[in-house]
Amino acid sequence: MNVTLFRNTNAPEEVNKENGLNQIGTAILFNEVGEINILNPNLLMAYDGNTNLLTANYCYVDLFHRYYFIRSLTLTSARRLIADCYVDPLMSWKTPLMNCNVLVVRNEFVGLNQIVDTSYPINPGDKSINRIMLPGDIPANNAQFILTIM
């Protein structure tokens, strides 16, 4: 029952946070607090005095197979560390999640050009005029005349 503590620099909405996770240590999880909500747990851990652990903002609990954001850390007497956590469902379930079928309405790289995107930053007051002449048959200097007589 270990808690792996990380320094997370990813944005919360990042699904796979592996690249931005810097592991700073592990701690043993005690089960002394009675009830634990696995989505919003208060994790009671042994604190070995490693001050690095106090910079953790993210953790993984092998018992729950889940990743958590650390809302706050509380250092208690008797070398205990309490982490107030809430689950990161994206990272925790990233593998099945990535296999889910979705309808993507906006994407950073793929866009369908012809969908009207009202967020696109156009400047309504700034217009460009393109003038294209259609070349063709009218003679430039030779008017034709019609004379009808009776």
Next chain:
Amino acid sequence: MQINEEVWGSKEDWSSPSYRYSIDGKTPGSGRSTLEGIWNNGYWSLGTPMDWSISPWGINAHSAIYPKYKIIYGDETNGYNVEMYPLHRFDDTLEVVDNVPFILGASPSTSQYGESIFAANRRYTPDMLSQPQGLGKYTEITASFNYQKMLLVPFISHCDTNLSNITYSNINDFSNINFTTNRYVIGIFYRWYAGLPGSRTTLNNFQSILLRDLKVDRLDIEGYYMPYDNAHVIDMNSNETVYWNLYNLIRDDYYMKSAIKPSLQEAINYTLANTDRPYGDFRRAYFSPDWFEPIIRNLRNDRVNVSVGKLVTPDNKDEVISLIMKEVAYLGLPFSKGETGSEATFLSEYIYLPKFDDDGITTGEYTNSPREKVSMPNFDWTDEIDSGYDWSKEESTSKYKAVDSVNEGGSALFSGLKTYYTDFIGVTNFIAAINNNLDTNITLEDVVNRVVTFRSVPFVIPKVGLNQESVKLGQWDSNVQMYRAGLVNYIGAFASFGPVRVPKYYKNFLDYSPYTSISLYCPFCGTIDLDTNVYIGHEITVKMAQDITTGEVMAYIFADEHLQDTMTGTGNVDIPLSGELLGSFTANQMRLQYEKNQNKYTGLTAVFGNLAGAGISASFGNAMGVGTQVAMGFENAGKYLETNTYIKEQLQRMTPTTTLIQKGTSALGTNLEPYPVLWINRTRLIKDFDNNGYGHNTGFACWKYGKLSEFSGLTQCVNPDLSGIPCTEEERQLISEFLRNGVRL
């Protein structure tokens, strides 16, 4: 079409074309200031680092030019260096990456064509696609043209079997050569034409290109290479004459003109990227190393056998031409078989379009008919969905043919009237004849009573099948020949304009209403708004037909070949000569005026004065009464009508009184704006808009269905199917919330 990175490599790996010329690798990124490349969007580059969001042309590996080029440092003993530019694509370390841009040498120098007129440093793809690169001051009309209307004209360089008597012929001329002896095709070079016709008088010419304030004439760009099939091998040891001819050929025509002394290279730090290098009029030749390298390496020592290109005989000439056209098509640029004299008239020549495969690689094939549709991925690189109407799925019965028949349309003549066609000279002669005979053989009453209509029309009237005859007023014969329309002849005039492609600019929804609006001005008809969905990205053609008996003009507006819109207007300008038109009052006025002024003006001038009055009144609408018109015509006669030039100008400069009219007027002359004009009014993006930043922070509208793993970056979803995740319901809701607000993958 999306870029297939398996073929083209990652965009991050694409190199700037200017790196290519830093042969020593010392000054990567610095560019030359002469023309050096054409890109797949149809633009050319100066060597300044350009936006590589667009990859270079894909030249098929089957092309003879593909594997044949490499850099050669030649003939150091002689103190010269031969440049041979690779047609491979290089990265910073000059490692070949893969596919190649078509690299062009450049004879236009900065001094000849102005400073950096084609600087290529645009930031965004839409700009790259739709505007000339560089200073951003060029008219968009030029851009619209360059967007698609650039043209290569290949010239075949050929010589006799002794490698002498070198000459250049375009494909048309080459095919017309009457071969008496065999010749070698020793290379192909190109002239590249781009831009608008310079003026109305060079309407059909590509010769002049108006960019900024410069008129840039034809760009001579020479890229030599030889078709490789069955190159002929010459035994150099056994043929002294041929050897020295070949040596001189290289020296004079290729070698010396691109030579730079080593001392000069030292001065410019051995880089060819220095813009101060004295290019002069050096011909930037491209060699086939297999062909020339042995010669260059062994100029005076070992003579080796070399291949000198394809032997052309009278029998295989067509085969060679076919081979050459295939080679040209590999370059992926529109091309033409020829030009005429010094002024190219390509608009009357069929323009061959190269065909590409799905990855944007040329196939060596090309179109063979004007209406053959060809995928030009270079123009559609950023397009995933082509909007607008898909004509291919529509049944259409309104092809061009339907309108062409209007040429024969119009109203039949009334019996008993005689209608003649003539030009300005005919009018002048006719009026001169009247005045010479006035009051002797004919009276003014005869004139005003017998002339039913006298009109100018703007279109050329087809005279096929018509005969000329002398015009008679009653019994009086004017002896002026005019074309007479027979009783069964219809009187119709016809004109065709375009086609001109209505370009996409952003290549997205901004190209359509309400962000973009297009309107069309048609001479004699006015201006209408057009549906962007129909015309954007398609060719617009205007065909106009006129019923001369009524003056009514009908403009048929086509999107591609499909009739879409029509406009009506009046094209005749009536010139009130006769009592039929003006009534007896006018006739009396004319008589009185004539009698009053006959001592001051000649009769000729009087009649002309009346013409001028009509012209002036026409140009001012109907503000003036008829009587005033006539009087004014006479009054003005003395002031302005020194020569008939004035009349001519008046008749042809009848201008509309507003810039935007909704319905045609009868007095739109042919000289103000005789051609249809398309106006495209586009919304612009905010200044300094960062497309990539927008994608990162906001995301592009996507609406694609698929597995989440198929996407990357910021991704916003609706209605995700999360059934496969063995999580708690609360977590599922959290995930759903995340997906709605956007996750990053």
